[in-house]
Amino acid sequence: xxxxxxxxxxxxxxxVRVSVINAAKSSMRAALLxxxxxxxxxxxxxxxxxxxxxxxxxxxxxxxxxxFMEDVATKAxxxxxPFLGNNELINIKESQQVDAVLTNHDIDLTSINxxxxxxxxxxxxxDPSTFPPTTELVVGPGFKKAYTPGxxxxxxxxxxxxxxxxxxxxxIDFTESIFIGGFRAIDFFSDGxxxxxxxxxxxxxxxxxxxxxxxxxxVLMGGDVCHNIAQLRPSLLRPLPESVSAxxxxxxxxxxxxxxxxxxxxxxxxxxxxYGLVPAMQEDLCKAxxxxxxxKAFDSRDDVLVVIAHDVTLLDVMEFFPKDMNNWKEKGxxxxxxxxxxxxxxxxx
Numbered sequence: 001x002x003x004x005x006x007x008x009x010x011x012x013x014x015x016v017r018v019s020v021i022n023a024a025k026s027s028m029r030a031a032l033l034x035x036x037x038x039x040x041x042x043x044x045x046x047x048x049x050x051x052x053x054x055x056x057x058x059x060x061x062x063x064x065x066x067x068f069m070e071d072v073a074t075k076a077x078x079x080x081x082p083f084l085g086n087n088e089l090i091n092i093k094e095s096q097q098v099d100a101v102l103t104n105h106d107i108d109l110t111s112i113n114x115x116x117x118x119x120x121x122x123x124x125x126x127d128p129s130t131f132p133p134t135t136e137l138v139v140g141p142g143f144k145k146a147y148t149p150g151x152x153x154x155x156x157x158x159x160x161x162x163x164x165x166x167x168x169x170x171x172i173d174f175t176e177s178i179f180i181g182g183f184r185a186i187d188f189f190s191d192g193x194x195x196x197x198x199x200x201x202x203x204x205x206x207x208x209x210x211x212x213x214x215x216x217x218x219v220l221m222g223g224d225v226c227h228n229i230a231q232l233r234p235s236l237l238r239p240l241p242e243s244v245s246a247x248x249x250x251x252x253x254x255x256x257x258x259x260x261x262x263x264x265x266x267x268x269x270x271x272x273x274x275y276g277l278v279p280a281m282q283e284d285l286c287k288a289x290x291x292x293x294x295x296k297a298f299d300s301r302d303d304v305l306v307v308i309a310h311d312v313t314l315l316d317v318m319e320f321f322p323k324d325m326n327n328w329k330e331k332g333x334x335x336x337x338x339x340x341x342x343x344x345x346x347x348x349x
Contacts, residue, residue, distance in 0.1 A: 177198070231277060
């Protein structure tokens with residue numbers, strides 16, 4: 001049985017400063033992202049979020065995910081070339097390098113203590129070799145066995161050797177972990193401000209992260225737990241409201257209010273997610289579905305902002321680096337962004 005209530009660890013007087021960078025805008029064939037694939041969209045737009053997490057208490061900085069590496073179609077391992085060279089599968093429209101974004105805002109890369117990969121897919125791994133060797137690479141359980149050595153040592157690897165060369169690679173061990181909302185969790189800074197969560201399914205080593213942004217508010221960085229927010233919403237714990245205003249859906253030529261029953265062509269039940277997972281995109285479909293069910297409990301809370309890596313509906317809601325996300329709750333980001341995905345379904349209906 002999935003948890004419906006979450007008991008957060010006690011506040012220890014510490015929080016982290018969190019900033020978000022949109023490292024990429026791309027589109028991908030819809031049938032690879034959601035099920036059932038929408039009849040009116042061959043491709044779906046994707047964001048590509050990277051996060052800077054800063055602990056004043058520990059005087060440490062962490063980057064969670066890096067987006068695409070520069071010139072990825074040229075530099076990526078050969079096993080990925082057919083995928084990256086086919087715009088019918090994925091089209092990278094814009095990309096920026098996280099290391100360049102940081103240095104352009106006077107952040108010395110030697111101050112970045114850790115890079116955390118949510119998982120080892122090319123749209124998240126970026127190019128760690130652009131960071132100094134003092135920056136460790138943090139990965140999920142089972143990563144080293146599955147992905148090292150990289151290319152070219154292993155010609156079939158989907159990651160590059162130079163991501164690891166000369167730097168410490170720390171594989172998270174959840175054996176001594178606590179549980180938060182059903183997820184095994186490691187207190188990264190040992191002060192109750194930043195946890196890595198074990199969220200397997202999309203890949204077996206997938207990590208998410210939970211940041212305490214104030215004493216009583218959190219940002220959950222979901223990575224690829226799902227690719228589209230309509231795989232998470234609505235839910236039994238956060239059902240579709242009886243009416244949705246046009247402003248709640250962003251810029252849409254809708255009437256001021258729409259009865260959710262008007263979306264019945266797409267979804268008859270306002271308490272279940274509009275999309276399901278694509279089995280071929282999950283290393284373990286059963287665990288992926290369990291992970292999403294657990295995440296719904298976080299998403300149902302007013303004190304948690306859930307940000308999955310590719311959620312385009314938040315692009316015009318969030319404020320981006322060098323600004324931080326810590327006041328997301330008082331700025332109403334969760335309320336403003338929660339149902340914006342509905343505009344796609346309204347247009348279909």
